[in-house]
Amino acid sequence: MTAPPIRIEADYLLETASDPRRVAETMAGEQSSGTFVPVPGETPELKARSAARVERLEVLDEPVDAPSLPTTARVATESLRRARVTLSWPIENLGPSLPNLLATVAGNLFELRPLTGLRLLDIRLPQAFAAAYPGPRFGIPGTRRLAGVEGRPLIGTIIKPSVGFGPEETAALVRTLCEGGIDFIKDDELQADGPHCPFEARARAVMRVVNDHAERTGKKVMVAFNLTGEIDEMRKRHDLVRDLGGTCIMASLNSVGLVGMIALARMTELPIHAHRNGWGYLTRHPLLGWSYVAWQKIWRLAGADHMHVNGLDNKFAEDDDSVVTSARTCLTPLFPDKPCLAMPVFSSGQTVRQAPGTFAALGSTDLIVTAGGGIVAHPGGPGEGVAALRQAWEAAVAGIDLNAHARTHPALARALEGAA
Ligand SMILES: O=C(O)[C@H](O)COP(=O)(O)O
Ligand SMILES: [Mg+2]
Structure with missing residues (x-):
């Protein structure tokens, strides 16, 4: 990979009916030393020291029929154009600080009036950021070691129903899943510490089952307990899971925020199993918000070990190419001497059916598959659901056709017959 840049760099897709170069200059000005009017202190020396720069600008050919976003500016539709632009900032403006990076590269500029679209496509950070943050402490090798799984994906599920079970019912499902041979189980993001299923009682009940299973079989199933909450609560919950012998915690990134994640x-x-629920509001409009390529870099550097990337043929609105790009980007180094690789988590409407396509597209077994409905709704029950997903992935990795494999693997055959 190329050496990290000296300045902070960010790539954007912008849309405007004004001159794209002038708009890019406005973005650079607003996000550094300038404002809507020249101020006396913004001397040439100060600008040389602190101003953001437009490094590259490429106006795209594609026609734009209507403004993508509303604005109070008068928009001459026939002048609408899109452009890719790269801005850069001196790191001295903010230091290697992720929270302040957000204000710089993803702050007020999304609402600048001349813009009818703005999307952050990628960011590149100077080396000082690598030194300032831990990155994933466990990543792929640490996760594999704790889960005892090498050379294949971690086969996982989500407690379903997402909410409604109390601690003992949750533990009973965990027992069935452990006996079925599961590697990884996570709380749903909707389940944290409600009075119906308090965190501590759930963690104790589940870890009793997990530890008992580990003593009998030597396999300790990794359970990602959703400790999302305030920082002191997360610390307490983390310590409890650790003391009970647990091997993973989960946080909802958009709920705990960047500072919560850094503290954790x-x-x-x-x-840390990082759940991206809420991601849709940051990305779903193609001319607004973030691309995952840019967004996930921040969370990996902050310390996420597992990053959700959606899944092929998912229940959401994202297409497969975007999912595969997201997964690959988690497996792409951030810095030459600090790769910060996170394990991509395929989740959302996943069943046995997506295994061959997922493996073919990713070309790696370094992933966690979490199938909630796809395992728990198996006609033979959750235990058989685990067996079916395992068999599907065995077939996928070995290059065996799923239906051919199903002829000698009844759990897979039943999964292929039903919805799951
Ligand atoms: O938290 C998740 O990842 C989702 O709840 C996925 O659930 P599903 O596998 O049933 O779609
Ligand atoms: Mg969920």
Whole structure:
């Protein structure tokens, strides 16, 4: 990979009916030393020291029929154009600080009036950021070691129903899943510490089952307990999971926020399973918000070990190419001497059916598959659901056709017959 840049760099897709170069200059000005009017202190020396620069600008050919976003500016539709632009900032403006990076590369500029579209496509960070943050403490090798799984994906599921079970019912499902041979189980993001299923009681009940299974079989199933909450609550919950012998914690990134995630990552002794629920509001409009390529870099550097990337043929609105790009980007180094690789988590409407396509597209077994409905709704029950997903992935990795494999693997055959 190429050496990290000296300045902070960000690539955007912008849309405007004004001159794209002038708009890019406005973005650079607003996000550094300038404002809507010249101010006396913004001397040439100060600008040389602190101003953001337009490094590259490429106006795209594609016609734009209507403004993508509303604005109070008068928009001459026939002048609408899109452009790719790269801005850069001196790191001295903010230092290697992720929270302040957000204000710089993803702050007020999304609402600048001349823009009728703005999407952050990618960011590149100077080396000082690598030194300032832990990155994933466990990543792929640490996760594999704790889960005892090498050379194949981690076969996982989500407790379903997402909410409604109390601690003992949750533990009973975990027992069935352990007996079925599961590698990984996660709480749903909707289940954290409600009075119906308090975190502590759930963790104790589940870990009793997990530890008992580990003593009998030697296999400790990795359970990602959703400890999302305030920072002191997360610390307490983390310590409880660790003390109970648990091997993973989970946090909802958009709920705990960047500062919560950084605090968690600085103190964790367990891998962090990062759930991206809410991602849709940051990305779904193609001319607004973030591309995952840019967004996931921030969370990996902050310390996420597992990053959700959706899944092929998912229940959401994202297409497969975008999912595969997201998964690959988690497996692409951030810095030459600090790769910060996170394990991509395929989740959302996943069943046995997506295994061959997922493996073919990713070309790696370094992933976690979590199939909630895809395992728990198996006609033979969750235990058989685990067996079916395992068999599907065995077939996928070995290059055996799923239906051919199903002829000698009844759990897979039943999964292929039904919805799951
Ligand atoms: O938290 C998740 O990843 C989702 O709840 C996925 O659930 P599903 O596998 O049933 O779609
Ligand atoms: Mg969920």
